Amino acid sequence: MSEPEAIDASLVEIFASIQGEGPEVGRATVFVRLGGCDLRCRWCDSPGTWRPTACCRIEEQAGSARFRERPNPVPIAEIVESAITLAPRSSAWISLTGGEPLLQPGAVAALARALTARGRRVYLETHGLHAEALAGCVESIELVSMDWKLASDVGYGPGIAPLPGRDFHDAHAAFLRVALRARGVYVKVVVTPSTADAEFDRMLETIAGISKTVPLVIQPVTPRGGVSAMPSAERCLALLERAEACLTDVRVIPQTHPIYGVL
Ligand code: SF4
Structure with missing residues (x-):
């Protein structure tokens, strides 16, 4: 078995959950x-997770909610061992998430390769904008969960460089073309009461032009931060019907972890 590459990562936490x-x-x-x-x-x-932290925390035993703290950065080999300790069965997913994991492309690539080599299933949760970074690791990812951000609901904080402009459409399309090289990929779009039909339809048209069969998950927003309400069931059904007119595999799935009271 080859050793994990000698790369460090800026980590927030590692924990076992659902x-x-x-x-x-x-x-x-x-x-x-x-x-x-x-x-x-x-x-x-x-x-x-928006900014790298000086320290991170690693759960000691799955479900224990006991964490040890350590300073950043953390060597890839230590992250791999910690994740495998928490996921002793190879059926469990190991999700590389953030923040935005592909802002650390070398770390994601090294983690994906090392975890795959140890027989683990690697899941990448990403905002779906950095296609070049994905290209460096896509063959080691079993499932890419890529967001499709609708510009009406996403902004930039102070000091955040405008990426491809405020409209992410072309960057998402480029990302999806690369993501289709992974063993699995789905697109997730968070919808709010202010989601406009025009931007939703533009997304559908572009996804269908790349692949009509890529799964699309419509996720009604969980109210928090700057959003105070979910879209209605009627609105979700209307969006589902619009999407099913273009794509073959569409589902509405809300977040479930707020039910458990965890993030
Ligand atoms: S939800 Fe948006 S702001 Fe928050 S970590 Fe993901 S991409 Fe960044």
């Missing part, structure tokens, strides 16, 4: 949460 969204909802998952994000979504559930 996948709370998307088509793998309910499955045992170890979350490896990397620090730093270049977006500011109005509904963000993890603003503590």
